Amino acid sequence: MDKVMSNKKIIALYVLPALLLILAVVYIPIILTGYYGLTEWNGIGSPDFVGFENYAALLKDSAFWSSAWHALLLAIFSALSLIIYLAVAMVLASKIKGANLFRKIYLIPMLLSSVAIAQLWLRIYHPTNGILNSVLESFGVENTPEWLADPNLVLFAIFIPILWQYAGFYILIYYAALKNIPASLEEAAKIDGANALQIAWKIKLPLAMEVIKVTIVLAVVGSLKYFDLIYVMTNGGPNGASEVMASYMYKEAFKSYDFGYGSAIGFFLLLICLVATWIIRKLTATKDTIQYS
Amino acid sequence: MFKKKWTTLLLTASLAFAVAGCGNNGGNANEGAANDGANESGNKVTVNFMHLWPEGVSAGQNKIVNQIISDYQNENPNVTIKQEVLDNEQYKNKLKVLSASNQLPDVGVTWAAGFMQPYVEGNLFTPVDDLLSGELNGKFVAGTTEAYAMNGKTYALPLEFNIAPVYYNKAIFEKFNLEIPQTYDQFKTVVKTLSDNGVAPIALGNKDRWTGSLWYMYLADRIAGQDTLAKAIKGEASFTDAGLVQAAQEVQALVDGNAFVKGFNGLSNEEAKSEFINGNAAMYLMGTWELPNWTTNEDIPQEFRDSVGFFKFPTVDGGKGNIDSWVGGPGVGLFVSENSKVKDEAKKFVEYFVTKWGEQSVTGAGVIPATKVDTSAIELPQLYIDLFTEMNKASSITLFADVQMKADAAETHLNQIQSLFGKASTPDSFAKEHDAAIKAGK
Numbered sequence: 172m173d174k175v176m177s178n179k180k181i182i183a184l185y186v187l188p189a190l191l192l193i194l195a196v197v198y199i200p201i202i203l204t205g206y207y208g209l210t211e212w213n214g215i216g217s218p219d220f221v222g223f224e225n226y227a228a229l230l231k232d233s234a235f236w237s238s239a240w241h242a243l244l245l246a247i248f249s250a251l252s253l254i255i256y257l258a259v260a261m262v263l264a265s266k267i268k269g270a271n272l273f274r275k276i277y278l279i280p281m282l283l284s285s286v287a288i289a290q291l292w293l294r295i296y297h298p299t300n301g302i303l304n305s306v307l308e309s310f311g312v313e314n315t316p317e318w319l320a321d322p323n324l325v326l327f328a329i330f331i332p333i334l335w336q337y338a339g340f341y342i343l344i345y346y347a348a349l350k351n352i353p354a355s356l357e358e359a360a361k362i363d364g365a366n367a368l369q370i371a372w373k374i375k376l377p378l379a380m381e382v383i384k385v386t387i388v389l390a391v392v393g394s395l396k397y398f399d400l401i402y403v404m405t406n407g408g409p410n411g412a413s414e415v416m417a418s419y420m421y422k423e424a425f426k427s428y429d430f431g432y433g434s435a436i437g438f439f440l441l442l443i444c445l446v447a448t449w450i451i452r453k454l455t456a457t458k459d460t461i462q463y464s
Numbered sequence: 465m466f467k468k469k470w471t472t473l474l475l476t477a478s479l480a481f482a483v484a485g486c487g488n489n490g491g492n493a494n495e496g497a498a499n500d501g502a503n504e505s506g507n508k509v510t511v512n513f514m515h516l517w518p519e520g521v522s523a524g525q526n527k528i529v530n531q532i533i534s535d536y537q538n539e540n541p542n543v544t545i546k547q548e549v550l551d552n553e554q555y556k557n558k559l560k561v562l563s564a565s566n567q568l569p570d571v572g573v574t575w576a577a578g579f580m581q582p583y584v585e586g587n588l589f590t591p592v593d594d595l596l597s598g599e600l601n602g603k604f605v606a607g608t609t610e611a612y613a614m615n616g617k618t619y620a621l622p623l624e625f626n627i628a629p630v631y632y633n634k635a636i637f638e639k640f641n642l643e644i645p646q647t648y649d650q651f652k653t654v655v656k657t658l659s660d661n662g663v664a665p666i667a668l669g670n671k672d673r674w675t676g677s678l679w680y681m682y683l684a685d686r687i688a689g690q691d692t693l694a695k696a697i698k699g700e701a702s703f704t705d706a707g708l709v710q711a712a713q714e715v716q717a718l719v720d721g722n723a724f725v726k727g728f729n730g731l732s733n734e735e736a737k738s739e740f741i742n743g744n745a746a747m748y749l750m751g752t753w754e755l756p757n758w759t760t761n762e763d764i765p766q767e768f769r770d771s772v773g774f775f776k777f778p779t780v781d782g783g784k785g786n787i788d789s790w791v792g793g794p795g796v797g798l799f800v801s802e803n804s805k806v807k808d809e810a811k812k813f814v815e816y817f818v819t820k821w822g823e824q825s826v827t828g829a830g831v832i833p834a835t836k837v838d839t840s841a842i843e844l845p846q847l848y849i850d851l852f853t854e855m856n857k858a859s860s861i862t863l864f865a866d867v868q869m870k871a872d873a874a875e876t877h878l879n880q881i882q883s884l885f886g887k888a889s890t891p892d893s894f895a896k897e898h899d900a901a902i903k904a905g906k
């Protein structure tokens with residue numbers, strides 16, 4: 172077996188199917204999108220090459236930048252919420268009663284499809300007979316908010332289900348990372364007289380750091396290209412108040428029939444995600460990874 | 465060294481595979497075409513038909529489609545009609561994607577004017593004028609096929625014809641001693657009375673935006689007149705016309721007067737409709753395609769269906785509009801793909817479908833077809849007959865603005881409608897944005 176696997180030709184042969192697949196469904200479309208971004212194309216007939224016109228228009232498009240700002244806000248909120256997830260995971264990992272059950276409960280939203288979640292929260296936010304406003308009314312609030320119709324509220328109203336949707340996923344990742352830390356380290360620290368907070372801060376956190384870095388990238392990039400709940404719940408409205416980059420791209424391409432411009436947005440979004448990933452990797456880079464065992 | 469060599473080799477190999485793959489597919493497609501060609505001379509023919517009446521959402525229409533198809537297949541045993549059914553929005557998206565890869569179904573559903581323009585310009589739809597001069601000659605209601613005409617040719621045959629009345633809940637009106645408003649001032653009094661009594665006057669789901677557009681269009685029609693509105697939409701006049709700006713102001717005045725259900729800008733049309741059906745809102749401005757829900761749909765309580773009435777959008781004092789002027793127009797029509805390999809069969813099917821649809825949609829689904837119907841011969845709900853009569857004496861029918869405009873301008877119009885209702889846009893900026901978008905000509 173070792174002999175076979177050291178044969179470079181065999182390795183190449185095994186890699187080939189996956190390589191073909193990823194080329195066909197990921198890299199080639201990316202290159203094509205980049206090309207379409209340089210054209211004016213309504214999706215029918217042949218594209219007209221216009222050079223960097225779309226990108227120039229994009230840089231001046233205030234609707235795009237406001238959607239980019241919304242996506243950035245979502246990224247910031249997602250990244251900050253990771254702190255809460257980490258705390259929850261630490262509690263769950265510290266052998267409390269029912270930890271298993273809680274972990275499963277937290278994971279449920281992750282198992283639902285986005286559209287089902289959107290429908291659920293549409294009902295919660297319903298301005299007259301939604302549960303949220305009913306509860307507020309029972310507390311005597313007179314002018315209950317119009318969650319999804321008020322341009323000042325809608326973005327935050329939509330962030331909540333988005334964060335809720337992925338909470339279980341991150342908690343599960345953190346839980347697994349924390350469970351991976353050898354119990355002997357914790358016991359040793361206890362013998363040395365460290366309290367729970369010190370153990371969490373000085374031992375668990377540094378050892379889970381690699382995983383935390385990955386989740387930050389996942390959360391930020393996932394937020395920047397977020398689409399589903401926004402599309403179903405508000406379709407970017409009212410008047411673009413909850414528009415994000417991906418939903419704006421969709422609208423330009425499929426509603427305004429401007430596939431060239433839509434492709435330019437898509438390609439730009441890819442660049443933004445790459446840059447964001449690079450920045451996060453730079454910021455969180457440590458010289459050497461800590462290893463206690 | 466190894467790396468470079470192998471990477472190059474691999475890339476070449478993968479390219480070769482990809483090309484070979486395409487080649488194979490191409491070969492198959494050709495084979496298929498050859499078979500289809502042979503089929504026309506008597507063997508099996510398959511006509512692909514894509515439509516947007518899923519069983520769950522449009523039960524009545526879905527039943528008729530299936531009925532017509534099975535009848536057609538019985539009469540023409542060599543033809544198989546293969547259906548693909550999608551929901552409205554998904555239908556539009558799929559049509560777009562299919563057209564980009566030149567794989568439109570043989571027969572499909574399209575909207576008029578602005579929607580079908582790129583398809584016509586891209587030579588994807590085939591003219592159906594030969595059908596119009598054949599058996600179907602003179603069968604269509606005047607003004608319906610014109611909406612599908614471009615450059616002197618007709619590219620689709622209309623199925624439905626709609627106008628938009630204001631439906632109202634008679635029970636609620638009775639409870640507060642309200643009369644049907646004839647003038648806009650009376651209408652405002654009705655709105656105020658309802659609002660003061662804690663009933664939402666109007667159900668509106670403006671997340672979908674075209675719903676709010678109906679309100680603006682009617683106000684514009686009644687204040688500035690049908691002619692001005694039509695010209696502004698075509699780009700021959702400006703939206704800064706005093707009457708059109710006043711219409712936008714009236715929209716905001718209605719919003720200020722709490723005329724619409726709470727949170728209307730975040731509600732979909734379906735959600736708004738359920739507010740009306742549940743009796744939470746008293747009025748609902750919507751197309752005649754909703755008629756089956758007020759007449760024959762057994763899923764909606766009989767008590768409610770009996771209490772639905774309609775009135776014509778009231779006239780505004782000093783306005784140039786006429787009470788018999790409507791917003792509406794043909795709904796969807798059937799097109800035949802230019803690249804269809806079974807074009808003749810497809811056209812025959814369309815002709816059959818349109819004829820049968822006209823006969824069956826009236827009784828079966830309770831929608832108003834684009835072909836002429838003799839209502840006296842069939843027993844129909846009163847609401848249907850009344851609206852049908854109104855339609856026949858309409859002085860003018862203005863096609864929905866978002867259907868008339870080109871895609872990009874329509875998108876601006878819809879966004880501006882939502883901001884106007886949400887007070888994020890002033891009547892003046894509303895007008896200017898429209899002019900700019902229509903001028904851009906996209």
